[in-house]
Structure formats: structure tokens, C-alpha cells
Amino acid sequence: MTFDRVREAAVVPSAFDQDASSYDRLVGANPGYFDHLKRSAARLGLPGRGAGLRLLDVGCGTGLSTAALLETYPEAEIVAVDASAEMLAQARAKTWPASVRFVHSRAEELGAHGVDGPFDGVLAAYLLRNLPDVDAGVGDLRDLLAPGAPLAVHEYSVADSPAARAVWTAVCWAIVIPLGWRVTGDASLYRYLWRSVLAFDGVARLQGRLRAAGLEAVRVEPMDGWQRGIVHTLVGLRPM
Numbered sequence: 001m002t003f004d005r006v007r008e009a010a011v012v013p014s015a016f017d018q019d020a021s022s023y024d025r026l027v028g029a030n031p032g033y034f035d036h037l038k039r040s041a042a043r044l045g046l047p048g049r050g051a052g053l054r055l056l057d058v059g060c061g062t063g064l065s066t067a068a069l070l071e072t073y074p075e076a077e078i079v080a081v082d083a084s085a086e087m088l089a090q091a092r093a094k095t096w097p098a099s100v101r102f103v104h105s106r107a108e109e110l111g112a113h114g115v116d117g118p119f120d121g122v123l124a125a126y127l128l129r130n131l132p133d134v135d136a137g138v139g140d141l142r143d144l145l146a147p148g149a150p151l152a153v154h155e156y157s158v159a160d161s162p163a164a165r166a167v168w169t170a171v172c173w174a175i176v177i178p179l180g181w182r183v184t185g186d187a188s189l190y191r192y193l194w195r196s197v198l199a200f201d202g203v204a205r206l207q208g209r210l211r212a213a214g215l216e217a218v219r220v221e222p223m224d225g226w227q228r229g230i231v232h233t234l235v236g237l238r239p240m
């Protein structure tokens with residue numbers, strides 16, 4: 001299977017634009033989706049309720065990962081960024097405290113849109129796989145972290161396990177792609193999801209990218225449910 005990451009990634013946000021109004025309904029049918037985001041938020045390992053902390057949710061989509069951060073650290077200031085105007089419109093239409101701010105920007109252009117560090121924690125949920133240059137993306141996020149602060153990458157990664165690849169393909173073709181087609185009338189985003197995950201890093205390679213970017217104490221933590229071995233949290237710290 002050939003998969004041109006750079007060509008596909010350039011148009012991913014516009015694909016999300018088209019399906020934004022159905023996104024929450026579709027992921028709501030995925031058991032564990034929100035709980036797993038909350039688990040990754042908690043795995044940032046920040047103290048207490050987040051009072052005085054500044055957090056970044058990059059690739060926030062309709063705000064589900066933002067809500068996971070907010071529930072976990074209700075007293076933090078949260079900046080949530082996405083490149084899809086329609087996904088952001090869905091996010092902004094929800095009720096948020098004044099401590100949450102949404103910004104329309106590609107992850108590669110945060111500085112140009114007024115999103116500057118340092119952040120006390122960054123969550124990138126289902127984003128990295130969509131970037132044309134994953135290493136540059138990890139480097140950019142590292143640069144936004146305060147010394148000692150964590151980056152949590154929440155991502156599908158199946159390349160290291162034939163069993164995980166088989167389960168992923170079965171779930172996509174039995175449920176995700178038919179459901180996407182039924183709800184939106186066009187399954188292209190969901191076929192992209194299937195192919196982009198198969199073409200993406202295994203856990204070892206992804207962990208290596210975080211280490212190569214200079215992050216320390218990089219660890220990988222699992223999910224439960226059908227996502228066991230398929231969705232992972234990788235956490236690494238910017239050196240002090």
C-alpha cells in the first residue's frame with residue numbers, strides 16, 4: 001500500500017472541515033474514546049487541579065481533548081488549536097470557562113498565530129500522524145514546553161504488532177468506514193484514517209522520535225478495550 005504522507009497531510013484539515021458536524025456523533029459511537037483522552041490528560045502527571053498552569057491542546061478538533069484536559073485540570077489556562085475552521089466552530093459552540101481559548105492555526109504555524117510558550121504541558125491527541133513532517137512537529141512542540149514540562153502524544157500506532165494491525169483493519173472495515181459513510185454520505189476521511197494509521201510509526205519508532213527531539217524519560221502507556229495495543233499515550237519531558 002503506498003501512502004504519500006506529505007500530499008495527504010496537506011489536505012487533512014479540509015477533510016475534517018467537511019465532516020466536522022458529524023465528528024462528535026461518530027466518535028461517540030466509539031467506546032472509550034473520551035475516557036482514553038482523559039487518561040492521556042492525566043498521564044501528563046501535572047499537580048492537583050492545574051492551578052497556575054498553562055496547557056496546550058494541539059489538534060483540538062471539536063474540543064473533546066480540550067474537555068479532557070479541562071476535566072483533569074479544571075483550574076489551568078488552556079489554549080486549544082486546530083487547523084480546521086469547521087472543527088473549531090464545533091468546539092467554540094460548546095460551553096467553556098474563560099480560561100479556555102481557541103485558536104485557528106496549523107500546528108506548524110503556532111507562533112505566527114500568537115501561540116507562544118512556555119506551556120506547562122502539551123497534549124497532541126490524534127495529531128502527529130496527520131503532520132507532513134512528524135519530527136519537525138515534535139520539535140516545535142518541545143520548544144513550546146517549559147523546562148521539565150511534559151508532552152503527551154495520544155495516537156494510534158499498530159505497525160509493531162500484526163495482531164493490532166489485523167484488529168485495526170477489522171474495526172475500520174466492519175464499523176468505522178460503513179458508519180462514516182452512513183452518517184456523512186462520504187467515507188473518504190474514514191478510509192484515510194484506516195490507511196494513515198497502517199502507514200504510521202510503530203510504537204518503538206514513535207518513542208524514538210520523541211527521544212531524538214531531546215525529550216527525556218519517554219514512556220509508553222496502554223489503553224484498555226478494543227484499543228489495547230492500538231491506541232497509546234507516549235509521554236516525554238523537556239529537559240530541565
Ligand SMILES: C[S@@+](CC[C@H](N)C(=O)[O-])C[C@H]1O[C@@H](n2cnc3c(N)ncnc32)[C@H](O)[C@@H]1O
Pocket residue numbers: 012013016037058059060061062063064065081082083084087105106107108124125126127130131
Ligand atoms: C482526529 S481529530 C482529533 C481531535 C481531538 N484532538 C480529539 O481527540 O478528539 C484530528 C484533528 O487534527 C487537526 N489537524 C490535522 N492536521 C493539523 C495541523 N497540521 N495543524 C493543526 N491541526 C491539524 C484536524 O483538523 C482535526 O481536527
